[in-house]
Amino acid sequence: LVHSVSFWPIPALLSWWGFLKLDREMVDQLRVEGVSIIQSSLFLCRLNLVPISVSMLLVVIFSLGDIGAAELLQVNTFPVLLYTELNLIRTLGPVIRMSAPLLVFMAVGIAIWTSLRDRIRIETETFEPLAAQDRWISPAYSRWLLSLLVLVGPGTVLATESVQIVRDLSTIHLPLLTECLSASIWTGIGAVLLGALFLQCGLLASGNRSVAWTIDCTSFLLFAIPAPVLALGLLKMFSSMGRIALPLLDSFWILSLACAIRFYWVAWSLVQSGRDRIPQSLEDRMKTEGLSAWQRTRHIFNPLLRPQIMAGLTLVWALSLGEVTLTRILQPPGVQTLAARTVNFMHWGHDGMVAAGLVTVALLELLPLLVYIGWKSVWGRIQ
Template sequence: MIALRPVGPLWRTASIAIALGVLAPVLSLGWLAFGADFSHWAHLARHVLPQAALNTAILLLGVGVLVLVIGTGCAWLVTTCDFPGRRVLHWALLLPLAMPTYIVAFAYLDLLHPIGPVQGAVRWLLGFDSPRQFRLPDLRSMPGAILVLGFVLYPYVYMTARAMFMTQPAHLLEAARTLGENARGAFFRVALPLARPALAVGLSLALLETLNDIGASEFLGIQTLTVAVYTTWITRSDLAGAAQIACAMLLVVVALVLLERHGRRHQRYGSAQRMRGITPRRLHGSAAWLACIAASLPVLIGFAAPALYLVWETVKRLRLGEGISDGLLASLGNTLALAAGVTATTVAAGLVVAWAVRNQGSGINRARWQARAATLGYALPGTVLAIGLLTPALSLDALLATLLGREGLPLMSAGIVLVIACAIRFLAMPVGGIEAGLSRIPPALEQASRLLGESAAGTLRRVHLPLLRPAIAAGALLVFVDAMKELPATLLLRPANFDTLATWLYAEAARGTYEEGAIAALAIVAAGLLPVVLLARSGLGAHIEGPTS
């Protein structure tokens, strides 16, 4: 086979620059944190970090246990059992992915308010007249935050666990049953140990999303490290202190990334022949309906109830003739413009990195660090990225202002820094998708093009881009939707008088005005449904009936 000619220096330089650009916020954050006065560290160590770190640890532990129980249990149930509603529930269990955590918290704060519909109905059934006589426990608490985040983030574990359960050979479980194990013992001693690597990957993703959350934690009154970063920077105007808290967050991120890498390292199980998969066992009577209820509850709590609330509030506002305010329309336009800019930037950068790494000739193994570095942004919480980008952005803004001969912050005020922050955070999606797409294209096509005199850029344009359209489109869709939902980085880096749907909802919730916030939330959820539907159709649809003998 003829080796591919390496790409030119321009492609390599661009790829290296993108990879270093992703690492730059972390280096800047360290310089800002450790360059500050030591008194900052002493104050944080006494008054801020202990409580914030403890709250974060408890939240991560609680959410981790909940997503493991719900995700693993539902995956095992729909894989091994046949019951009414299974055909719908196998993909409906993914729907909470369309609900950002802060939107679910926003919805349940109103639904479960002491004078809200749920508590009102409970008091009516019990014969009480006022909240003073009976009220449910306050949702603004650590258990409330764990429940909200757990029922929204369990699909990360559900996806990886179900994929692993569907590929496990049935004869392993049958051998365990033959040796005297009951169904429960076969699950805990055979199926679950085999699925542990996949569970570790799904768990780490769910915990990274928990660590990145700011809206739900603040709405529910939990002072996590992420909330502490925001309040230290915005409320107390202490950038150095916020950077130091962000450095503490990086330690948690490193631990979660190591967990994910460990899971991926042991995720492959080989076999010399094709094995028969698990055949779902048909349930009857009360067992079938109990299974249906158990698998339906996560969908009801994590998606259906908050989504119906948003629809109801939106319809109620429109029926009252209040319509949609000009500010909300402006926020929608800003959201679409931001998402489009982030998508274009991220897809272009992902294409450069994936193509440059693929075409490094004999140095392809040494060049893989560029792709790995470019994908690290997804593990960085938005608050960490924002603080890490602020110092270099302000320095560059000062230089541009001097060159242009005018005052102000050209990059910050134009939203360019916000676009860069979101692009760094979501670059892993197009890089991974395009790399996977390139791996499926036969090298012979590229070799023939280069032997006929075509350059690397010409080969990419005329041969690969037409074949990469599905991968690029999928990556662009995921980036567009995630950019619409992004809250932490947008709160910290948005220009003055610039609101997106996410920040509009955040402001409405902070003021306690839920009606117009529901419209913004519903628009975000509607956009988030698109990739979830595509994921359900492409990832799980082929296995709806279960493996056949």
């Protein structure tokens, strides 16, 4: 039930995005012929089966990898058992063996995702209709993404936990929360900066189909594997570097790097959805004029894909602030995020502090959306 409430925007968003790609004349023809709403909906869903299937795959991955909700509800899921075992042994081999069935499923998921995404691709005839369409669709797509994927989860938390705060107001100690705010904010900012850098590198390499396919598969795997496996792998890799990696391991940057690596695929898939809509004629023109990868990224991709890039980085921000498993495994000395401390409050039985922590994290996740709404309102008045 928790996963259904949290993740229902994913199939809703991808289905809506798929419906936008359908031929508008065909939709109008169905209306003219007097086809009932149920019949037309079933027909459109059949045509839109690929994005719906992709959305179901994403929901399964999010649900299989979730540990925060399971701990808060005190349910022993596989990620919780894996995290418990990791705390006992702290070696990568047994953890990978425990995760073998899940890793096999993720490998199958990679094949399914890449084949489905290739079938979603559409090509347009000229550059002008694409640019005109992008000015309307891409901002709308970004607004839907921000309002559904970001707002629904934090909004549900704000609606349910605010009552708990009022009930247990006397048990809330603000200093215990505020001392974790800086770590959470800096972790989120670092993840966004690294995510933006990774996206630029991905766009630079996207001209080569084989390289783009490799980025797709690798980023999908890093996103889909259990968070304890990713965290322990990073810990082992940087620990083997000796003193060179000590500044990274002792700062919030290790958390930012882990979050940027894990959630990069979420942002990259959004950018790729716009990248695939660039017409082949424009691709051929860029090759004919001899534009370098940097020139293509700077002058073509970044202006056209700005809404998708901003939406993807917003999701990286929100997911990084709510990440618990990576934080608790990679936690540097003296650095604890608000999400991790909120889970500790839950284990200690401080319901009021748990509610206050959840509401604070939700408000931080909504911060980019609130800034965007404020900026749009001010800009609208100026114009």
